[in-house]
Amino acid sequence: MGVPRGHPVVRSFLGAPLLDRMAQVRGGLLLGHREPGQFTRDDEALLVGLAAQAAVALENAQLYRLAQRRAQELNAIFESIADGVTVMDHQRTIVRENGAARRLREQLKDTPEGERVVEALLYTPARHALNGKAVEDLPLSVVDSHNETREYLVNATPLRLLTTGPLSQKNDTMNTPQNGVFGAVVTWHDATERRLQEAEHQAQAYASQLEAIFEAMTDGVFVYDRHGSIVQVNTAARRLLALDVVPDYTARPLEERIALLDMRDTQGQSLPRGTSAPARLLKGEVLTGANALEVQVRALDGREVQVSIGGAPLWGQEGRITGAVTTFRDMSERHRLEQLERRIHAETEARRALLQMILDELPSSVYLVHGSDARLILANRASATVWGASWPPGQPMDEFLREHGIRVFGMDGLALAPEQLATLRAVRDGEMVYQHQEVIRHSDGTSMHVLVNAVALDLHHLFSSTVDATKPLAEGTEPAALVVHQDVSAMKEAERLKDEFIAIAAHELRNPLAVLKSYAQALLFQARRGRGYELADWQKEALQNIDLATHRLVDLTEELLDVTRLQAGQLALHAEPTDLVALTRRVAARLQVTSERHPIAIHAAQEHIVAEADPLRIEQVLGNLITNAIKYSPEGGRIDLTLREDPQADTVELYVEDQGIGIPAHQQARIFGRFERADNARKIDGTGLGLYICRALVEQHGGRIWFESVEDQGSTFFIALPMDQAVVPSI
Ligand code: ADP
Numbered sequence: 001m002g003v004p005r006g007h008p009v010v011r012s013f014l015g016a017p018l019l020d021r022m023a024q025v026r027g028g029l030l031l032g033h034r035e036p037g038q039f040t041r042d043d044e045a046l047l048v049g050l051a052a053q054a055a056v057a058l059e060n061a062q063l064y065r066l067a068q069r070r071a072q073e074l075n076a077i078f079e080s081i082a083d084g085v086t087v088m089d090h091q092r093t094i095v096r097e098n099g100a101a102r103r104l105r106e107q108l109k110d111t112p113e114g115e116r117v118v119e120a121l122l123y124t125p126a127r128h129a130l131n132g133k134a135v136e137d138l139p140l141s142v143v144d145s146h147n148e149t150r151e152y153l154v155n156a157t158p159l160r161l162l163t164t165g166p167l168s169q170k171n172d173t174m175n176t177p178q179n180g181v182f183g184a185v186v187t188w189h190d191a192t193e194r195r196l197q198e199a200e201h202q203a204q205a206y207a208s209q210l211e212a213i214f215e216a217m218t219d220g221v222f223v224y225d226r227h228g229s230i231v232q233v234n235t236a237a238r239r240l241l242a243l244d245v246v247p248d249y250t251a252r253p254l255e256e257r258i259a260l261l262d263m264r265d266t267q268g269q270s271l272p273r274g275t276s277a278p279a280r281l282l283k284g285e286v287l288t289g290a291n292a293l294e295v296q297v298r299a300l301d302g303r304e305v306q307v308s309i310g311g312a313p314l315w316g317q318e319g320r321i322t323g324a325v326t327t328f329r330d331m332s333e334r335h336r337l338e339q340l341e342r343r344i345h346a347e348t349e350a351r352r353a354l355l356q357m358i359l360d361e362l363p364s365s366v367y368l369v370h371g372s373d374a375r376l377i378l379a380n381r382a383s384a385t386v387w388g389a390s391w392p393p394g395q396p397m398d399e400f401l402r403e404h405g406i407r408v409f410g411m412d413g414l415a416l417a418p419e420q421l422a423t424l425r426a427v428r429d430g431e432m433v434y435q436h437q438e439v440i441r442h443s444d445g446t447s448m449h450v451l452v453n454a455v456a457l458d459l460h461h462l463f464s465s466t467v468d469a470t471k472p473l474a475e476g477t478e479p480a481a482l483v484v485h486q487d488v489s490a491m492k493e494a495e496r497l498k499d500e501f502i503a504i505a506a507h508e509l510r511n512p513l514a515v516l517k518s519y520a521q522a523l524l525f526q527a528r529r530g531r532g533y534e535l536a537d538w539q540k541e542a543l544q545n546i547d548l549a550t551h552r553l554v555d556l557t558e559e560l561l562d563v564t565r566l567q568a569g570q571l572a573l574h575a576e577p578t579d580l581v582a583l584t585r586r587v588a589a590r591l592q593v594t595s596e597r598h599p600i601a602i603h604a605a606q607e608h609i610v611a612e613a614d615p616l617r618i619e620q621v622l623g624n625l626i627t628n629a630i631k632y633s634p635e636g637g638r639i640d641l642t643l644r645e646d647p648q649a650d651t652v653e654l655y656v657e658d659q660g661i662g663i664p665a666h667q668q669a670r671i672f673g674r675f676e677r678a679d680n681a682r683k684i685d686g687t688g689l690g691l692y693i694c695r696a697l698v699e700q701h702g703g704r705i706w707f708e709s710v711e712d713q714g715s716t717f718f719i720a721l722p723m724d725q726a727v728v729p730s731i
Contacts, residue, residue, distance in 0.1 A: 008034050010033060013032050014031040014043055015030045019051075020059055027054070087183060088126050111143065113143070117142050128156055130181055131179075135156040137153045149192075151190070151192045152189065159182055214234050219329045220238075222326045224278050228279065229251075241297065244300075245301050246260065246300050254278060255273065255276075278324055281325075364485060367380070367391070367482075371396070388444070389404040389443075397418075409439040426454035437449070452483065454482070502564055510554075524543050556687065580654065581606070585602060588641060591630065597637075601640050609644075625717045629658035633660030639656065642657070650724065654720075658716075659713070660715060661680050703719060
């Protein structure tokens, strides 16, 4: 190692390295002496100690530089924070504050409210923080020196001593309060800009909504400034008036624009100058509702359009008119629709009147009802005659009948309950009621026999395609019915006269027939005994035929008499306890002699079965059924008679079963009617009265008669009679 020039020659060296904490060499200390061997152990120890001291000093100098740099950085950051930050000690003295905080505080000092505001912004939150309670986002409005309102969010955080770690100041508690809080940091965040931005966003959203509404409006809309120049026009207006045909139309002066559209009043007179809608609005007039202007304009493509112009002035904040808005509504389409509606209405009315006229001319009563309470829709004139009162549309049937004291009876003479009336059955159950016989009794005591046909209708479906669907005759899908009443009083009267005639004829026939019968039988008797002249064979045969024919005539007149009695309700029963088994044996024995090809078998569950019945009439019924069984089994065949009691129903049942021609299915429903005969029985003698009388007699006993039959296989007729007295008194 070289020795500087002029420096005494060094003969001995003592050196020590400078080591940092990481044992890295940072430098060294070197001692020299002119003489060799001059350094002692103590010198060496001293040098090593000095080197250690120098290493620490070196490291401290480096740390200090670093700390200074950090402090400068932090200071710069602290100053550059946009929010105001103030640090206070526990006595609420400002220890530090950044530029933003300082500026605001100084600004506030100049305002009249300054002190109070600083108190609210700074000292009060600081007090909270010093008490250990943080303040978060406390909103405050401050009026600054420029008289502008600013919004601040204030936060205050307590500064606490660290109680652990290398920086804890366990020994430095002398000057700090008890709760460990030695200061507070208060920040003010200026939220004014954010609020303003939010408000601006909202305003923008609102404006775009208005824009969308403006464009979506079906009415044309014009916005004018206070000179009448167009500021804005929507698409509907452009379309309605074909504004795009004249490219600079909206830029032209008001009077020129009015002239281009050739505005006229409803009489076709041009509007005088200065009376256009914008002109009037800009003078402060409001054109809404009845004040709207009805004008005729020629759109720029030459179309004539009727418009209704409404509008209002736009008022500025100072109460001055800053512009106006007008709306143009196209009335041509509405006028056309109104005309169309009037025409359709007139046509519908005419059609309805024609229909009413046709209905009124019909001799039968016709009416239409709807709803489950049968409210009237329409009725013809004859309907008032049938009811003896006029039924107002909309009134429920029940109410109408009650109001006018009208009563309706069935053919059995009993009053019909509402649910039995043909009309109500049709609307309530959708039933098709045909040829239902009813007697209508008016409040004045007169009555009318009617045949009712009631047809359930799907009115909604029926009318929705023919008339205005928005005004259905009946709401929704309510049931409806068309009801026709035919006055059959005259027919009934003719029938009554006919019955009367038959009754008289049958009655009058009885005596001569009895005479005829007795003479024929006397002659036959005499001839058999050989008294008087010997008769030729043909004469005997003729006499027998006369006897048979009178027999049948007597039966026929008896049947006719029974029918007329039944019709008049004059057939009286003489009921008594009757042994039906004995009765059946008697009738079977009497009829068995008339045919050998039809063996009659009796099956009785008991020896005696007794029921309360008129024996003669039950004999008549049973006789008729057995005669039919024989008659309608032309090929012969067994006839089974069965008797049994049904204790559960408290009835006696009697069956007559044959293997004859049967009754065709389609004619079975009517076979108990008067003069009803099946087609397959035409070749066999008969009147069609027997079953009619049988049913009336059985029902008068309170019993029931029915049958089962298959054509070409046979029939079984059933009678059920009550065991106890149940005879219905004749009416
Ligand atoms: P009539 O026998 O005089 O014609 P009824 O009133 O006794 O009158 O019977 C009415 C009709 O019923 C008959 O014409 C016939 O068509 C049918 N009928 C009645 N009983 C029978 C039966 N046992 N078998 C087949 N058809 C019958």
